Amino acid sequence: MTAGDVAARAGVSISTVSKALSGKGAVRYETKQRILAAARELNFQTNQVAASLFTGKTNTIGVITSDRFGRLTVPVLLGAIEALAEHEIALVLCDGRGDPIREQYFVDSFLRRRVDGILVTGAGGFSRDSLRPDLPVPVVYAMAWSRDDRDTSVVPDDGEGARTAARHMLSTGREQLVFISGPQRDDASRVRLAATEEVLAGRDLRLVHEPLFGDWTERWGRQAIKQVLLSGVAFDGVICASDQIARGVTEALREADVDVPGAVGVIGFDNWDVMVEASRPPLSTIDMSLHEVGSAAAEALIAAIDTGELEPGIRRIDCQLVPRESTSVA
Secondary structure, three states, X not given: OOHHHHHHHHOOOHHHHHHHHHOOOOOOHHHHHHHHHHHHHOOOOOOHHHHHHHHOOOOEEEEEEOOOOOOOHHHHHHHHHHHHHOOOOEEEEEEOOOOHHHHHHHHHHHHHOOOOEEEEEOOOOOEEOOOOOOOOOOEXXXXXXEOOOOOEEEEEOHHHHHHHHHHHHHHOOOOOEEEEEOOOOOHHHHHHHHHHHHHHHOOOOOOOOOOEEOOOOHHHHHHHHHHHHXXXXXXXXXXXXXXXXXXXXXXXXXXXXXXXXXXXXXXXXXXXXXXXXXXXXXXXXXXXXXXXXXXXXXXXXHHHHXXXXXXXEEEEEOOXXXXXXXXXXX
């Protein structure tokens, strides 16, 4: 049974059948009811491939990720998938590995598949180059934002998240703070440091030790806090720019017989369950709302597919404080 059979039974054109059954396009109420009745009589069910011939849409989007381990991309994609599923849109996932040539290969592949849009996800709080300006389908960036301000990006609000972490430490009575992060060249490190120093400056305070930059690893967290201990500086709180670093910090402090949280409070960033729950004590942290980032990015892409318009610039999603034992007070 085809749409042509339904059109013949209802006495209308095939394009009118498409509009009535897809819900896209103006059809008189009486005509739509006649078409629906004819479809029921003929036991006709719409076919996505056939529908795409009428609408010009395939109800698929291409996704390019540079997060090979999936720790950040998976929750972003889960949020995107939920939003896309409501619109019966499927996705095709490809691993770009941060390689521009590889990404362009996948872009060309997506266009041959006639995807309706492209979602680009990154491995963390980093800026990146735009895919290219001449694409015939809308593109939205999630996590890693495009350096082209004409593009649309959705990211966690790193700055406000770091300010929240600093305010939390101050609210527990800790004012002698240390900051430990990943590479200084990374946008996330610079943004989170600047936000932390801004909050301290508002209280006429400053970090008691120069900021420490290294890798996004537990090993670096252990090394960094040992440097602070050897310096002899007095401190009662450590703000870490990732949960991995924070877990390394708490382990090294415990090995040095420094009570956490009694003597020193520690807070991380990410809310990575493997890290925060396995840490002793469990880590306070900042949740980056990755599910919401993915959902918002998908909704922006869906809207652009429907209207042909994207709102340029960076949209920032609020992060959330998740307090646990590592910053508790007696």
